[in-house]
Amino acid sequence: MSSSEPIVRSRQTEKEVNGVSTQVVCTEFSNYIFIVLTQYGKMGTLISVTPDTRSNDISTPAFSTKVLLGKDEPLTHVCAKNLATFVSQEAGNRPVLMGLSLKDSSIDAIKQMKEIIRSCKVW
Numbered sequence: 581m582s583s584s585e586p587i588v589r590s591r592q593t594e595k596e597v598n599g600v601s602t603q604v605v606c607t608e609f610s611n612y613i614f615i616v617l618t619q620y621g622k623m624g625t626l627i628s629v630t631p632d633t634r635s636n637d638i639s640t641p642a643f644s645t646k647v648l649l650g651k652d653e654p655l656t657h658v659c660a661k662n663l664a665t666f667v668s669q670e671a672g673n674r675p676v677l678m679g680l681s682l683k684d685s686s687i688d689a690i691k692q693m694k695e696i697i698r699s700c701k702v703w
Contacts, residue, residue, distance in 0.1 A: 591700040597692045600683050604693075606667075606700040613671050613703050616679040617663065617693060624681025625650030627657070629664040631673040641673060648677075659685050663694060671703035 590607040600619050607614040616623055626649040631641035643665050645657040664676040682689075 589702040591702050595696050597689050598684050604696045604700050606702050608702040612675050612677050613667055614677045618681040619683040620681040622681055623679035627660040627678045629660050630675040662690050
């Protein structure tokens, strides 16, 4: 095994989103992509975003969300699905595990956060 290639690849960054400090950490595991997106400095709610294998069209699968830890609210599912779908698709339809702790979940903020996640691409 080469010592130059890390076993687990991870990237992180911090940017302002509508005046709120936002940190992102993206980590690639063999079976999942793990993303922590926080505006509170903690992991927050843990959500699993998985491609639905029962979908009729394999090229554009539907995605299921499930809150594993934390408060299970409809907005949590909407944000997680919007933020993680492109990651799963770019990573060969691998599931995404996402930690979300957001102060600003507006449409504009979510668009900016997607670009921050893209800047930390490890998949």
